[in-house]
Amino acid sequence: MSEQFKPNIVAFLCNWCTYAGADLAGTSRIQYPANVKIIRVMCSGRVNPLYVVNALQQGADGVLISGCHPGDCHYMEGNFYARRRLKLLKELLEFTGVDPRRFNMSWVSASEGHKWKEVVEKAVEDAIAAGPFDQFRRRQIGW
Amino acid sequence: MTEKPKLGVYICHCGINIAATVDVEAVTEFAQSLPNVVVARNYSYMCSDPGQLLIKDDIQESGLNRVVVASCSPRMHEPTFRKALQEAGLNPYYLEMANIREQDSWVHQDREEATAKAKELVAAAVAKVRLLEPLTPREVDAEPAALIIGAGIAGIQAALDIGDAGFKVYLVEQSPSVGGRMAQLDKTFPTLDCSACILTPKMVDVANHPNIELLAYSEVEEVSGFVGNFDVKVRKKARYVDVSKCTGCGDCAEACRVAGRFPNEFEEGMGKRGAIYLPFPQAVPAKYTIDPERCLFLTRGRCGKSPKCVDACQPGAIDFEQKDEIVTFKVGAIIVATGFDVFDAAKKPEYGYTEFPNVITGLEMERLVSASGPTGGEILVDNGEEQIVPKEIAFIQCVGSRDQSVGNEYCSRVCCMYTAKQAHLIKDKIPDAKVKVYYIDVRAFGKGFEEFYDRVRREGIRYVRGNPSEIFKRGNKLIVKVEDTLTATPLEDEFDLVVLAVGLEPRADDRKTIDLLRLSQSPDRFLMEAHPKLRPVDTASDGIFLAGCCQGPKDIPDTVAQAKGAAASALIPLARGKVSIDAQVAGVIEDTCRGCGFCVSICPYTAIELVEINRMGHMVEVARVNEALCKGCGSCSAGCLSNSIQPKSFRDRQILPQIAALGGIK
Amino acid sequence: MSAMLLHKEKWSEFTGKLSGKNLWAPVVQGEMKKFAPVAEGDPVNLEEGNTTVPPKALLFPQTETLYRFSAGGEELELPEADEEIILLGVRPCDARAIALVENLFRWDFDDPYYLKRRELTTLIGLACNEPELNCFCPSVGGSPASTEGLDILLTDLGESYLLETITDKGKALAEECKDLLEEAPAGAVEQKEKLAQDALGKIKWSVDPEGIPEALPQLWEDPLWGRVSAPCLGCGICTYLCPTCYCFDIQDEIEGSAGRRCRMWDSCMFAEYTKHTSGHNPRPTRRERTRNRINHKYSYFVDKFGVIACVGCGRCSTLCPVNIDLIDILRQVKAAQ
């Protein structure tokens, strides 16, 4: 099954660094797997950690959050808040038995098109290893 | 508000950029099936006039009230399509874009996968756009003044342009004099104009310009606010000289107990200065400065019976009590023109720069050939035994450029030409000199460059294609070990002088500027422009512009051109007198706000405060956003337990449906 | 009513036989006892009193899809008919509650969902020989061996169960199991009567509801409501876990362009229960909500259906985290009268 399995990964990227980095990867024609679908937010600090829970519930097999490197946040501090909050969420998910490979977070700057590719590849690889996350699906609820 | 959403979805082919990988017909058909979608079309170039017209016509004829454009990155064309909506009478914020080029067709090859992904991205945009709200950008007054950081040729030119346009300029320069790197140069390529002759008048102009306030020997300490309304704090460092009294006569420098003891930065360490000094004779302002780290009185508390400079100074300008002074002001725009550092040749130990006094850098060569330089323009070098006039001279190109081993992948753009110029100047001064240039490629791409390169070669300068591997000493000669790659001949050539054509690097203190203004860096570590082609002088932050080599290596004409461009851009808010505040700011839902103040703690812009309101007869505190200060980052929102503070266009109720759509819920 | 005997050594066979017909019985899951499907040989817990969640949840599920719909679709998709279900080990109070609640679902409108399920359900009760600490069924018209609402009543006689069929449905089921049953010997019924009588004597709490339905409207503004509701946390324990509470909310759950309309338990103890769109809440505090809970059970329901909507199971008092005790409230009501 895992050979067939194409995980669905929802990514939240900050507008200024990683989204721009992903655009750069595009401009540079860097090829990477098509499983990661991006939601643009202005700052990684905007990502409510409960989005991760929601994404997993609504059909994602993995979630990726990426923002500016520490110190490079366009809004000065947003990524620091994101880091603290998402660490807590990660701990909580792990504690409740969610495969830690379903959640990845990275710092990718606007110039790191290659790093973005690597991060995507890692997230996809991880999600494949973790397998489909059907147990938690809202959709799986029958009548 | 509760009008039923009527969506138009437009899928761009972008020529074949998208259409070659994404089945745009299939995506269009899919979009048509999504709820509330009234029109779905695809077109070769949505951003073109006819493309935009499609949208405008549909808005007017089919009564569309929401638009999704699936095309390139919103970072590229969001403003374009917003404008199209506006022109058709629709609120510009009723737009959502699906990035199916940079983040889909360009990064995937499998047509099926790329098409499937495009569908999901479109579905997510459709899910979000239905819930978007109309927004109106607000306008606030712009402060009719500009801050320019760095007074090299870029900063000087920008300051003059803005000042001439009639606006106040604060020109801040870290060192005691304006002029920057250009002041250190002798002649400029390819015209061989005297650098000082063309620069000095401009230096004087900035000092005398009624609209320009020159803050030399000063550093920007803090910048807050936003385009049109930056608050700036500058530290004017103490010169220990009262500039209103100093006449620039130089008696003090002569008298200084430690005169001539310290390397002069302006002369690249080849000349000497004392503790009180003028960096160079044409310095502007022509005021002396005491180096607090060198001055005996300032470091030890005493200097003989009394400091000699004090005794020598007739007008009594020396003031050891002087303190740093903090100046604050408001500006509407900022230009960063902080310049560059030259590559540190010590990082290429094989060239023996630190070992052999007759291995020098290009910039040192500039001082050596300059009539105002440490040798008065006479080319004299120390071969380890004696001062000689070198007869055999080598130039090595690309030192610290195009060199991954030192982390600089880029071409510094000026070294080929300054090498040719210096070779010419040597030939001029020492006609019997034999000059060889070791190069990888010669890049003579500018106006008059190729012609100049030809001329220099005709003058007998020999160009050898090869990247020297080592310089060592044999007798009193320097040996350059190199392979001539055109003839595949290993060579060991003898020289009296080797000039390393060092490249340009980002300034070591750029980090400070980056932190100060929240700028980004490109992969080459130079400051990053908003778009490499279309917004080369803008930064990602509105109202902050780049000029000169801080953005990347460039020659003087390019620097001046960019400075003029930055000045023109900075003048836009100044001349308009108003700036638009992005409408995508945070708003508070007061009914559910708990008044906990988490958002207040989080906000990096102090844009949120707690205010007391009457809630059913109880005075309670709730958060309130100052929209002029809010940048819409949304960090407050993710930290709000009751989700009562929400960035417009990025509300939870707008993002959660996106998540659902990407999760596969249509 | 006919009485038969089910020897305990036949128990496993008995449950095995019933398990083919979708058998549910009390099982212990951690600290919680609840009805769950059982197969032959699965442990069934008949020892200790009531399940935490009453068996009402099987007839009136906490979340129930009424129908599904999709945008632009003309047709509503209705749920498939449930299958038959046998509930084994239902306590008489819970069975009585099911009978009481039926009043509501048959009232101004026959609720097809509930009634269909009721029709498909066979209730096999178990008389309480050892009532629990907070039981007070006799005070509200029940008894430890009440048969109201049941199809079959079992009574533990030690070595065997006395099996009494109460309804035709019960008789039919007993008929199907007749090879596991034997004729009840003489005295078995008497023994059961005796156990029921003994059980009555073991019940600690009692309150005479006489006059309470009439008194409650008079005590509308009595300070007792402020007093008894002060510690209330406003949670849903007392109502969700009450066998006679049946309040529900109807919500649409949308997923993209499709969705379902569902009915789910609601609780009058929640602030949102009566909150209007305007923000106004006619029951703004826990005082009004507590008052409503008691009034509903002991006055409104009585007005409408002539019976108190409380079966004396004691769950609300036992499970309340802040010791809001129904008997205590009723006593205060009587005292205030």
Next chain:
Amino acid sequence: MDLNQLRKVAAEVVSRDDVKYLIGWRRGTFGYRVAPYFVEDAAGVDELIFSPLCISNLATYLTLVEKLPVPRGQEPDKRKVALLVKGCDSRAVAQLLVEKGVKREEIVVVGLPCPGMIDRDLLAEKYPETDKAAELRWNGEDFLLVGEGEDIVIPRAEVLAEKCRLCRHPNPVLSDITVGEPVKPWAAADDSGVAEIEAKGAAERWDYWEEQFSKCVRCYSCKSACPLCYCEDCILDRLDPIWVNRAVNFSENTAFHLARAFHLAGRCVECGECERVCPAGIPLGKLNRKLAQTVREEYGFEPGLDPEAEPFQASYKPDDPEEFIL
């Protein structure tokens, strides 16, 4: 515990003009029950108790009591609320102060050093509850069940509540008046409950919580009883947007519990009320304590100790852990 002294202090407090009422405990109606008790006048103090059964956290009522609309022309009642707090309860008060859930001038805090509380379920297993309200006392290290005939000594270890085994702050961290002598903090036990789960594999952990969350009936008692869950309009109840559907099933229950635990990360003071009140016996405290442990061990922060502290999730340090970031 000298109840007379407590009652004397309480009488003084409730007699003050600027005090509306005092929230304490009184003996329950049966068994080992204890009820929160609102004392409005000095006459009411005789029923006040403080015993090893007073496990509930009264700080919850500071935000639970509804603020009714004030009729035009009238002033809201601005008198203070007094309450009795144990160590853990006082941490809830401190955290409420941090996040402005209450203001210092709105409350009078009567601190009670706490020698440890009894887990009612553990006690009832050994000595079943009866219809009589039992009296429990501290007896040196142990507890004493006051009988009609003779008293029974119950060893501390047998019935001590889990949160008390793990307690690091038995003495109130803030109070206006303290009744009784400070107790000597005992060595907090290792959190074996959390460690046990951490020792499991991911799949096993998932199965464990799947079973737990499946039991949830969404009565919201965990939310209601928590002194720090007090948004008037909880996002988990909202219909726009919907974070968690009202439907009760494993998926929604899990989302609900993850959100609840997450919202308490860096705020939870480990008073254990969520777990105590849960009728389904879901070990909710473990979720909270796991996060509290992370916050304590990896960030060196413990909420509810300093009413002036920066709210944990609304602050950061440049060198916060980030080993998990790619």
